Amino acid sequence: MGLWSCNNFEYSPNQVFDRNSYKDINAGNLKRLGDGRKDDTVRFILSGDTQRSRDETIRFTKKVNEMPGIDFVVVAGDITEYGVLQEMEWISRSLSKLKAPYVAVIGNHDLTSRGREAFTHMFGPLNYSFVYGGVKFVCHDTNSREHKFNGEAPNIPWLKAEMQAQEGVSNYIAISHVPPNSADFDPGQIDDYTATFAAVPGFLASLHAHSHKYNLFYPDNSGIPYFITSAMGNEEFLLIEIINHKLSFERIQF
């Protein structure tokens, strides 16, 4: 009986790791991804809000595994509902079935309880970046409400530093959970945030989740698109492709 296993000894739902916890998933998967220097077609999946949708996540992994040429998968926040270790372990177990490497970005639900510590232990830092195929992906925490609107989420000085011109990088993409058109985004930081992206040459798009509804909007006159993917529970994600410095996308239902 599976119940009678040492793995079933739990000290608390609020413990932030256990002896079987995955560790540094993002870093491990990015190592597997590599830098894509010879890849002229960057193709990835934007999904989010896996929360209580584990059955859908299993179907999602099957669907994505059938799609050719996917370089990586992004889960843009709210991987959990309650911010607890056990949910992070369950979702990682499902996502580990993906053939392509995946990365997780922090969402507001993931910051409830001791979620910040559990996430940091299992996935890695809340703000991080990686370069693939000449595109720099800047993943960051925009869950202002969970940071008491203290002006540090989003961390704009960090974003500016990450988006400095860099050798081997011609384009930039920002990825975070809460979009700047949400009431959960610090209203005092919206203009600075969008202006930061608008000032970066080669900035292609800002990608989000959180609203559980697909949306494409332009918050300023820079022409930069801001995408919101629908939630895992709504059985929809975005396929995004970058060829020759141009971004195209497709909504995919499963």
Place this chain on the structure above:
Amino acid sequence: MNGFNFKAICLSVLLMAGTRKANAQHLKFLIPDNAIVQLAGSIGYFSVGAGYDLFKNKRGILDFNYGYVPASKGGELNIVTAKFAYKVYEIKLKDWGKLYPFNPGFFLSYTFHPELSYRFNRNRYSSDYYRWSEALRPHLSIASEIEFKGEKLIKGLGIKAVSLYTEFNTNDYYLVNYMQNTSSLTLADIFKLGIGLRLKF
């Protein structure tokens, strides 16, 4: 520091309960019927507690535990728990003991940690934003217990019986996840194990 203060309070309460035995016979009902040590079971890496036998048939269980999870085990956490359970079946084991194979129960745990609030701050969150408590957790449990008569084990210590129990529990978080995802989660995923030792006075 909070954790330390809390431990000190718990200890003094236990000590006071013990010393009152002599001079307050009318408060006798306050004196616990058993002492408990438990490992895991979602209320601490280990926990200690006092238990009461409820009802005339003494098949009701009311336990109060204090549990601790050290930082090295994913804490640091201080947890207090109040448990209720009922021993549905009692099977005599010759002259040396009893088996209680099915003891369903319910318990509440409260975890003390700076990141865990009883209620989300209403200034930042409307009442329908996050609808749960981070610190207060309701659990469902199913335990089995085997009891050995004391005289056969240790004489002269006033211990009537010693029992060992295993307890599976789940909580509201895990149940919600399970109910909505019955094909990807199993009962073995959501029920967590603890084992305990009970001394009956």
